[in-house]
Amino acid sequence: MATGAAESRDVPFATILKNAVLTALVALILAIPLVGFETVASGAGSLTVRTRFDWVAYGTLAVFFGRLALGFWLARRVPPSSTEPGFLTRAAVFGSLHAKEIAIVGILFAVVLPFFSSSTVVYVATSVLIYVMLGWGLNVVVGLAGLLDLGYVAFYAVGAYSFALFAQWFDLSFWEALPLGGILAAVFGLALGFPVLRLRGDYLAIVTLGFGEIIRIVLVNWGAVTGGPNGILNIPGPTFFGLPFARNAPSGQTTFHQFFGIDYAPIHAGIFLYFIILALALLTNWFTLRLRKLPIGRAWEALREDEIACRALGLNPTNVKLSAFAIGAMLGGFAGAFFATRATFISPESFTFIESAMILMIVVLGGMGSQFGVVLAAIVVVTLPELRKIPILEWEPGQYRMLLFGMAMVGIMIWRPRGLLAHREPSLRLFGRKDGAK
Amino acid sequence: MTMLSIEGVHTFYGNIEALKGVDVSVETGEIVTLIGANGAGKSTLLMTICGRPRASKGRIVFEGRDITGTETFEIVRLGISQSPEGRRIFPRMTVLDNLQMGAISTDPSYFTEDLKRVFTLFPILERRQEQRGGTLSGGEQQMLAIGRALMSRPRLLLLDEPSLGLAPLVVKQIFEVIREINEQQKVTVFLVEQNAYHALKLAHRGYVMQTGQIALQGTGRELLGNREVRAAYLEGGH
Numbered sequence: 001m002a003t004g005a006a007e008s009r010d011v012p013f014a015t016i017l018k019n020a021v022l023t024a025l026v027a028l029i030l031a032i033p034l035v036g037f038e039t040v041a042s043g044a045g046s047l048t049v050r051t052r053f054d055w056v057a058y059g060t061l062a063v064f065f066g067r068l069a070l071g072f073w074l075a076r077r078v079p080p081s082s083t084e085p086g087f088l089t090r091a092a093v094f095g096s097l098h099a100k101e102i103a104i105v106g107i108l109f110a111v112v113l114p115f116f117s118s119s120t121v122v123y124v125a126t127s128v129l130i131y132v133m134l135g136w137g138l139n140v141v142v143g144l145a146g147l148l149d150l151g152y153v154a155f156y157a158v159g160a161y162s163f164a165l166f167a168q169w170f171d172l173s174f175w176e177a178l179p180l181g182g183i184l185a186a187v188f189g190l191a192l193g194f195p196v197l198r199l200r201g202d203y204l205a206i207v208t209l210g211f212g213e214i215i216r217i218v219l220v221n222w223g224a225v226t227g228g229p230n231g232i233l234n235i236p237g238p239t240f241f242g243l244p245f246a247r248n249a250p251s252g253q254t255t256f257h258q259f260f261g262i263d264y265a266p267i268h269a270g271i272f273l274y275f276i277i278l279a280l281a282l283l284t285n286w287f288t289l290r291l292r293k294l295p296i297g298r299a300w301e302a303l304r305e306d307e308i309a310c311r312a313l314g315l316n317p318t319n320v321k322l323s324a325f326a327i328g329a330m331l332g333g334f335a336g337a338f339f340a341t342r343a344t345f346i347s348p349e350s351f352t353f354i355e356s357a358m359i360l361m362i363v364v365l366g367g368m369g370s371q372f373g374v375v376l377a378a379i380v381v382v383t384l385p386e387l388r389k390i391p392i393l394e395w396e397p398g399q400y401r402m403l404l405f406g407m408a409m410v411g412i413m414i415w416r417p418r419g420l421l422a423h424r425e426p427s428l429r430l431f432g433r434k435d436g437a438k
Numbered sequence: 439m440t441m442l443s444i445e446g447v448h449t450f451y452g453n454i455e456a457l458k459g460v461d462v463s464v465e466t467g468e469i470v471t472l473i474g475a476n477g478a479g480k481s482t483l484l485m486t487i488c489g490r491p492r493a494s495k496g497r498i499v500f501e502g503r504d505i506t507g508t509e510t511f512e513i514v515r516l517g518i519s520q521s522p523e524g525r526r527i528f529p530r531m532t533v534l535d536n537l538q539m540g541a542i543s544t545d546p547s548y549f550t551e552d553l554k555r556v557f558t559l560f561p562i563l564e565r566r567q568e569q570r571g572g573t574l575s576g577g578e579q580q581m582l583a584i585g586r587a588l589m590s591r592p593r594l595l596l597l598d599e600p601s602l603g604l605a606p607l608v609v610k611q612i613f614e615v616i617r618e619i620n621e622q623q624k625v626t627v628f629l630v631e632q633n634a635y636h637a638l639k640l641a642h643r644g645y646v647m648q649t650g651q652i653a654l655q656g657t658g659r660e661l662l663g664n665r666e667v668r669a670a671y672l673e674g675g676h
């Protein structure tokens with residue numbers, strides 16, 4: 001009976017055709033200004049406009065037939081039975097059941113990785129970990145408290161600049177400036193959060209977006225302090241209990257390789273940085289997992305579910321949201337301070353909106369609230385553009401990065417709107433309970 | 439002694455006047471019920487006590503203290519707890535988490551004791567503590583909503599239609615528990631109900647509300663015997 005119903009389903013030609021025409025029309029309207037005109041340099045530094053209406057026609061036709069094919073495919077398709085979980089859902093369930101084992105294996109892998117890798121791999125892995133940490137930090141705000149923050153990079157920038165400036169003006173070392181960077185970022189979080197957290201969803205997103213831009217523009221224009229568009233140079237690297245990583249010791253100091261009597265190798269500093277960010281990221285993870293179990297974490301979750309009920313139970317929603325905002329900002333600030341010490345050079349270029357979008361994408365792709373999903377998403381998002389360095393894959397993904405990300409987001413929204421590794425936790429467990437309740 | 443007194447309260451939703459000068463008083467230790475037709479303003483009155491929406495005129499006094507302008511989240515700390523209309527439990531959180539949320543504004547050292555008390559009143563909740571709130575049956579959800587409200591150790595409990603959508607047997611059970619809460623735990627109860635027969639039998643006193651005003655008041659038994667009340671709220675039912 002079920003198969004009969006699927007076979008005899010009518011294919012609604014008219015609807016499919018109508019959809020295809022409409023989609024092609026939209027494509028046409030978009031393509032005329034975007035593709036239809038091109039400026040070319042003609043001789044003595046002047047520009048002329050060349051039209052490319054043939055491209056517009058090809059594009060529109062491609063969209064028309066593509067939509068047509070998609071329409072037929074959707075109409076013919078037997079809807080997948082909802083009882084059978086897909087691969088990713090099974091992976092997510094497996095992940096949540098074996099979270100501990102996966103975490104241990106993952107951490108072990110992360111610890112031994114730098115000893116068997118080239119300096120490039122260590123460098124990329126360090127970048128991945130920065131984004132993992134940022135993702136976990138933003139997850140507190142977006143995933144746990146349910147506040148859409150489109151300007152998270154502002155706190156990352158505050159952390160980076162405060163470390164750079166403390167180092168430049170007060171000669172503070174990385175270890176002294178790191179907590180200050182986090183605290184300053186948290187203060188900024190409170191200062192921004194206090195007036196805006198009364199706003200709801202969309203409005204909050206817009207204000208945070210604006211805040212991210214304001215911070216960047218201040219950094220560009222406040223040249224006397226921030227160095228303007230040129231940024232800040234020569235930010236000191238971290239020391240190993242006071243031992244610097246350098247070939248030749250600065251006067252009166254012992255370097256890391258001299259102290260341990262090993263040969264100097266530039267990778268030592270890279271590995272050391274890698275372990276710092278690994279430790280910071282793991283600390284962030286532990287901290288956020290703890291928070292979830294505390295009353296404040298439960299309050300975030302409850303607030304996401306029903307604000308009115310929360311008020312009736314005696315919660316002050318503004319304070320609860322503020323705490324999430326400030327904690328998220330602080331974690332972003334730590335990551336920023338680390339970014340500054342690793343790069344040894346920062347400029348406003350590093351803190352554009354695209355950066356906020358990347359971090360948010362990592363959180364959303366990973367499945368909001370999923371710690372493990374964030375790691376996977378960060379690996380994908382950070383390593384994808386690096387692949388061009390592998391000779392066989394000589395493409396230029398940098399150019400197509402935003403396109404790829406855009407397509408990935410659309411795909412996620414269609415097929416896995418709760419994120420790659422999101423799944424509904426079973427409400428009832430047959431055997432035993434989680435958290436060892438007797 | 440008067441625990442709660444509502445004096446000439448008016449409440450607006452935009453231009454709509456939902457409460458048009460309401461006077462209600464609740465004595466310490468009582469169960470007082472408020473009945474009335476759909477849209478009469480009963481839920482509005484309960485919400486106004488908690489400051490959402492605010493009374494635009496009149497006064498609300500709780501234990502001698504004017505709370506008309508007090509923030510909603512502070513009113514709970516004074517000892518008023520509400521199980522609002524539609525229960526509003528947290529559907530994706532477990533039963534235990536829901537109860538913990540109820541205790542969020544109280545001293546954590548009471549928690550174990552309070553939890554035990556709620557589990558004694560509603561043994562089913564103890565067995566379901568790891569289950570998500572949204573997957574409980576309607577009756578269980580109602581028990582959870584009442585249990586959660588009790589976790590903040592209120593002296594005054596506001597209940598909005600606890601019998602809504604429940605089978606007669608479960609309604610009986612819930613009303614039994616309300617009596618227990620009142621008699622054994624000395625919690626004063628202000629109860630909004632559609633189920634007028636049960637509510638008036640349970641309550642010491644009752645009020646009847648009509649289009650934003652109190653139309654009648656009296657002891658539970660008086661109102662049960664009142665002809666208008668019988669005609670409007672009890673016909674056919676009992």
Ligand SMILES: Nc1ncnc2c1ncn2[C@@H]1O[C@H](COP(=O)(O)OP(=O)(O)OP(=O)(O)O)[C@@H](O)[C@H]1O
Nearest residue numbers: 451454456474475476477478479480481482483523
């Ligand atoms: N948020 C709101 N905005 C506008 N009008 C509202 C709002 N809430 C309630 N009202 C109106 O106020 C009046 C009283 O509503 P209320 O919910 O207090 O009635 P009720 O007595 O609790 O009814 P029921 O027995 O159906 O729950 C109704 O006319 C309703 O439409």
Ligand SMILES: [Mg+2]
Nearest residue numbers: 480481482523
């Ligand atoms: Mg109501």
